[in-house]
Structure formats: C-alpha cells, structure tokens
Amino acid sequence: MQVASLPVRSAPLQQEFRAELIAIADWWAAHTVDHEQGGFYGEIDAQNQPVKHASKGIILNARILWFFSEVAQEVDNPVYRNCATRAYDYVIAHFFDNEHGGVYWELNAAGMPINTKKQVYAQAFTIYALCAYYQLTRDEQALAHALECFNLVERYAIDHAHEGYLEAFTREWGVIDDLRLSEKDLNYPKSQNTHLHILEAYTTLYQAHPGAEVKAALRYNIEMFDKYMIDKNTHHLRMFMDLEWKDFSPGYTYGHDIEASWLIAKALESLGDAVYTSKLTPTLISIAQVTVNEAIGEHGQVIDSFDFSTRRTNVDTVWWVQAEALVGFLYAYATTGEEQYYRAAENCWRFIKTYQIDHERGEWFWLSSLNKLNSDSYYKVGFWKCPYHNGRAMMEAIRYLQKSV
Numbered sequence: 001m002q003v004a005s006l007p008v009r010s011a012p013l014q015q016e017f018r019a020e021l022i023a024i025a026d027w028w029a030a031h032t033v034d035h036e037q038g039g040f041y042g043e044i045d046a047q048n049q050p051v052k053h054a055s056k057g058i059i060l061n062a063r064i065l066w067f068f069s070e071v072a073q074e075v076d077n078p079v080y081r082n083c084a085t086r087a088y089d090y091v092i093a094h095f096f097d098n099e100h101g102g103v104y105w106e107l108n109a110a111g112m113p114i115n116t117k118k119q120v121y122a123q124a125f126t127i128y129a130l131c132a133y134y135q136l137t138r139d140e141q142a143l144a145h146a147l148e149c150f151n152l153v154e155r156y157a158i159d160h161a162h163e164g165y166l167e168a169f170t171r172e173w174g175v176i177d178d179l180r181l182s183e184k185d186l187n188y189p190k191s192q193n194t195h196l197h198i199l200e201a202y203t204t205l206y207q208a209h210p211g212a213e214v215k216a217a218l219r220y221n222i223e224m225f226d227k228y229m230i231d232k233n234t235h236h237l238r239m240f241m242d243l244e245w246k247d248f249s250p251g252y253t254y255g256h257d258i259e260a261s262w263l264i265a266k267a268l269e270s271l272g273d274a275v276y277t278s279k280l281t282p283t284l285i286s287i288a289q290v291t292v293n294e295a296i297g298e299h300g301q302v303i304d305s306f307d308f309s310t311r312r313t314n315v316d317t318v319w320w321v322q323a324e325a326l327v328g329f330l331y332a333y334a335t336t337g338e339e340q341y342y343r344a345a346e347n348c349w350r351f352i353k354t355y356q357i358d359h360e361r362g363e364w365f366w367l368s369s370l371n372k373l374n375s376d377s378y379y380k381v382g383f384w385k386c387p388y389h390n391g392r393a394m395m396e397a398i399r400y401l402q403k404s405v
Contacts, residue, residue: 010401013349017401020357021394025071027362028064028387029079037110039090040064044381048361054382055114056107058095062125063386065091069132074395081136088133088142091126096145100172101152102126106383116171120157121181121194123149127201131208143208150205153198154217162243164190164224165198182384188240188248192229195221196260203267215271222267225260226280235286251307254295255321258302258328261287262396265331281335288332291325292344299355300347301325301368317368319385322352323393330400345397364390 031048032040039061043054065087072080094111095103097118103126106115130146133139156173157165166189167179180187181194199221206214228245229238237260239249261284268277295302297315302325304314326348333341355368358380366378366385379385 013346014398014401016349016353017394017397021071021391021398022075024363024387024391024394025068025075025077025080028067028381029083031362032064032381033083033086039094039111040087041381042109042383043379046361046365046378046380048380051379053109055109056094056111057383058091058103058105058122059125060381060383060386061087061091061095062103062122062129063388066125066129066132067387067391069129069136070395071391072136084133084136088130088139091129092145095126097171102149102173104171117176117178118152118156118169118171118173119181120153120165120167120169121197123153123157124194124197124201127153128197128204131201131204134208135204146205147209150202150214150217154213159190159243162245164228164241164245165195167191167194186240186248186250189243190241190245192225192237192239192241192256192260195224195229196256196263199225199267200263203263203270206270218267218271219273219276222264222271222276222280225264226283230260230283230287232283235283235290237287250309251305252294253305254291254302255304255318255324257287258291258295258321259324261285261291262324262328262331265335285332285336288328288341291328292340295325296344296347299351299370300344301351301355301370302348316371317351317355319356319364319366319368320389322348322356322368323389326352327393327396327400330397334400334403349397 031044034041039056041050041052041054042056042060043051045051065084068080068084068087072084094107097104097116102118102123104113104116105119105122108114127146127149130142134142134146156169159166168176170176178187179189202214202218202221206218231238236252237257238247239253239256241247265281265284268280291302297303297317301317302321304316304318304321306313326345329341329345329348333345355370356364358365363380
C-alpha cells in the first residue's frame, strides 16, 4: 500500500519529536554532570536532586555516552558533544578492565569498581555507545575499544554446543552462578533481553566497521531470534531460556516484544540481505500487530506485561515501554502503510505528552501519572533510568516518519 506524502502529513509530529529530543538532552546536560567526582551522577531523585553517594553503573553511563553521541549528530549544540566526550572519557578511564578486558558492571560514586562481573548485556551496550561516539568524532581509538569488546563477546559468550550467547561471567571471564541483570530477572543462562542488545550493538558496529566477521556475527544474532526466541505461534518473544533453549518465561512483556520488532528490522536493514529481510518482515509486523491486539490501554498507552501464573495483566505504564511502542508502531506503519499503526502511534504519543512527561520538573516519569503508585517514589536518573529509550524514540520516530512505503 502506497502512503501519500507521509513526510508532509507527519510534519507537525516530527516537530514535536525534535522539540522533545532537545528537551531531554537539555535536561540531562543541565542536571546529571557530576562536577565533584567525575562523569555523571549515579542517581537523581524525582525532584531533580542528585544522590551524591549513589553507585555508577555501566548501563547508565554507556547509555549516556550513546545518547549524547547520537543527539550531537542530530542537533548542532556543542554542549551535547562535550557531554559525549565527558561520558567517553569516564567510561574508558573507570569502567574498562585493563587486565582482563571488557567493562565492569558497577563503580562506587568515586569511580572505583565494586562489582567486576562481566555481564554480556553491558559489553553490548558499551559497543553500541562506542560506535556512536566513533560516528560522531571519527576517533579510531573508540572504534578499537568497540572491536575489543566485540572480540571478547565472540570469544567467551557464544554457546558453541547449543548456539546463542550466555549471560554473564566473572571478571576473568570464568563461570559465574548469578547470571541475572537485576533482582527481578530469572537466573537462566540465556535471555531475549541480552540477545536483543547484542543485536543492537552489532547493527551499529557493522555500520561503523563493515567487516566480514561483524557481518557474520550480525546475521547469527538475527538467526537466533528467528530460530529460538520469536514464538511463531503467538508472536511474542520468549524471555528466559536454559542452555538448550527450553522456555522458562514467566509471561509476556509487551515492551520487549514491540522493541524487538523494530530492532530486528533495523538489524536486517544494516545487514542488507533483501531476501532475508523479505522473509522475516511479516513475522516482525505480526509482533507489532499482537501488541496492538493485546496491550493497548484505555488511554492509548501500552501496558507492561502478562503473567502466566496469575493469568493477569500488569497494567502499569512504564516510560520505556511507551517509548518503544511509539517507535514500533511507526516502524509497522512505515513498512505496511496500514492506518491502524499510525493511529496507535499517535495515541501512544498523546499519552506520553499527557501522562508520561514531567512537565513541571523535566524528563519522563518512571511510571505515568495515571499509576496508583506515585511516580515520585521512583528515581528520575539511576541504574536503569537513562536517556536511551525516550531519547532514541524521538530520533527513530522522526526517521520512520520521513520514510515512505
């Protein structure tokens, strides 16, 4: 189906997304720089007050590096470039393990390692961020660091017996008992979440360094989703799996579903295999369709999850889920031209503007203002609250609206 004048039709939305992108970037530049101990604060509360003793996680710092590297390419503001360089310098100086390679999981507020495990998810986000910084600056050392992390992941994390990537290792890249990303995750050796962000990292690495090894690894990651993680019956993503890919998912998580749909599509675009793209695209659109069918709340938001054990939905509205849904629906619309996806994206954005953005203090609430638990009980910046999901959503939404079918 051909869509007439998609960029013209969507011009007001594009302007809103760009304005919100700048608002996000300005807030992070103004509130998060740690002038006393270096880098960026590890936590800022809902009232925009820094928690100066908070630890500093690699996920927050890699995502800050990624975000400012990307936004500095979109918006001509030297403040953003300076923030990207600050983040890069801090990650290289404090998070990199010069003895065993890769990046630590967590530092104290002063920048000393307090958790040295090698979470593969963290290596992936570091690759992703370093590639963005390389694309901004053309600093060959940044690309060299990204390739170093890539080689470590390929050397240690692949399960050669059963395929896929393992979750975590000790500092020395040995076996570790606790594989979890966080306390709420299940302790299984393979997860969709880690695979998704390896995929994302390799998508960008192949753009920055289009070599044969990276191309093969990118294809391998796409195949892992195609073979093991996309449930072709339900078009949900399997979340936690054992070594032999037996599924132990506790339910569906709609944010990860819709995020996977467009990230796999972007990986296919980077790979450049038209035949494989044509084969897999209907499956990716089906994932978006299932999200529309099952996960839309009464205000146009996307609800959090469905639990198998209780047979109940969790209707909390989380900031990152709304961000990923916005992009996923626009991907589906740009690919198919079907109006239902454009309407879903419009409704999701209306919800974000009304309930998710903190118009008084800036940035986005962790939980929307509709949720029974007040958003003020959650931090505005922290180990898992970064400018990555919402900032990326603004940039990707603009790009999809600029595409025609």
